Amino acid sequence: MVEEDDIVVQVTITNHGDTPYRLLEWNLPEDGTMTKPLFRVYRGNSEIPFRPHVVIDQEIDDGDYETIQAGGTSSATIRLARAYDVRPEGRYRVQYEALNQLRAEKPAGQSTEWLRSKAVVVQRR
Numbered sequence: 001m002v003e004e005d006d007i008v009v010q011v012t013i014t015n016h017g018d019t020p021y022r023l024l025e026w027n028l029p030e031d032g033t034m035t036k037p038l039f040r041v042y043r044g045n046s047e048i049p050f051r052p053h054v055v056i057d058q059e060i061d062d063g064d065y066e067t068i069q070a071g072g073t074s075s076a077t078i079r080l081a082r083a084y085d086v087r088p089e090g091r092y093r094v095q096y097e098a099l100n101q102l103r104a105e106k107p108a109g110q111s112t113e114w115l116r117s118k119a120v121v122v123q124r125r
Contacts, residue, residue: 002121002122002123002124004060005081005086005087006079006080006081006086006087007041007079007080007081007092007094007122008079008080009077009078009079009080009094009096009120009123010076010077010078011028011038011075011076011078011096011117012073012074012075013028013037013068013074013075013115014068014072014073015068015069015070015071015072015073015109016071017070018070019070019071020067020069020071021067021068022065022066022067022068022102022103023065023066023067023068023074023100024054024060024064024066024098024100024101025037025065025066025067025081026064027074027099027100027115028066028074028076028098029076029078030076031052031073032077032078032079032107033082034052034078034083035052036049036098036123037050037065037083037097038096038097038098039051039078039080039084039090039094039095039096040094040097040119041080041086041089041092041093042092042093042094043086043088043090043092044090044091047085048084048085049084050064050083050084051083051084051085052083053082053083066104072079072106080094081123084110086124088096088124089124089125090124091121091122091123092121092122092123092124093119093120093123094119094120094121094122095116095117095118095119095120096115096116096117097114097115097116097117098114098115099112099113099114099115100113100114100115108115
């Protein structure tokens with residue numbers, strides 16, 4: 001959704017598996033505050049850099065995960081202007097892209113996976 005000086009996106013992650021899925025909380029922030037880049041945002045052909053207000057770089061522990069039950073979903077509304085310069089008018093392409101680290105749930109060497117959406121195009125006028 002395009003607002004006056006912002007692009008607001010609703011991100012929903014669905015667990016299509018038959019076992020619970022553990023998602024790092026910062027990959028779908030409840031309050032919409034991004035501490036790590038979660039999107040690839042382009043205006044025209046130029047990628048807009050992530051500009052965080054707060055960066056958290058910490059050891060991951062079990063308390064950093066949200067569990068999405070089999071068949072369940074989790075959603076967050078995120079305002080891109082909090083971390084990307086989307087104020088100028090133009091054609092924007094936005095894609096959710098987050099790295100989810102899985103603690104000891106997969107064999108060594110397979111402890112991370114990318115979560116990606118299809119790109120969405122919006123026009124700001």
